[in-house]
Amino acid sequence: MKVKDIDWTTWIPSEKAVITYILDGENVLLIHKKTGLGAGMVNAPGGHIEEGETAVEAAIRETKEEVGLDTENLIFSGDLYFHFLDGLKLRGTVYLCRDFKGSLIETDEASPFWCAIKDIPWENMWEDDRHWLPQALKNERFTGYFIFDKEKMVDKSLVFHASN
Ligand SMILES: Nc1nc2c([nH]c(=O)n2[C@H]2C[C@H](O)[C@@H](COP(=O)(O)OP(=O)(O)OP(=O)(O)O)O2)c(=O)[nH]1
Helix, strand or coil: CCCCHHCCCCCCCEEEEEEEEEECEEEEEEEEECCCCCCCCCEEEEEEEECCCHHHHHHHHHHHHHHHEEEEEEEEEEEEEEECCCEEEEEEEEEECCCCECCCCCCCEEEEEEEEEECCCHHHEECCHHCCCHCCCCCCCEEEEEEEEEEEEEEEEEEEEEEC
């Protein structure tokens, strides 16, 4: 199956998630994810949007829960649409944040670490990330469509939008 085989105008996500990349100079906060989808991989703080919550509220809550930091002034970065062959339809909203307070903690869900942007461990991350995260970290906005077979990306389509 290819991205172009799906009518994305009528595609409705079965799950909605958020991911936040916290930036401090040339470093980005990543996590070793311990539980859930993508356990064992490197990602950024995030998780599901709960009933009655906005995406930004979910992003702030998940970052606090997973790594203990309080985030403010989240910047919308892009939308990710993941169609998994087993039936999962996941929409991810990506944020950047340069405004945070508090101390990093390790939790049951995540072990956080600061990573130089030039040293991001792509081989331990979701396969699509290398195709949009470098641009996202340079403030380019994007929309991405992906087909996944379990953890294997089988097709992708990405559009980058003019940044401000
Ligand atoms: N960077 C990146 N993140 C992804 C990809 N696919 C994918 O599900 N994610 C994110 C979205 C979510 O933040 C997280 C999956 O969330 P999850 O199902 O494990 O949920 P969770 O345990 O973190 O959160 P929750 O159930 O407590 O709400 O992984 C991907 O390809 N790239």
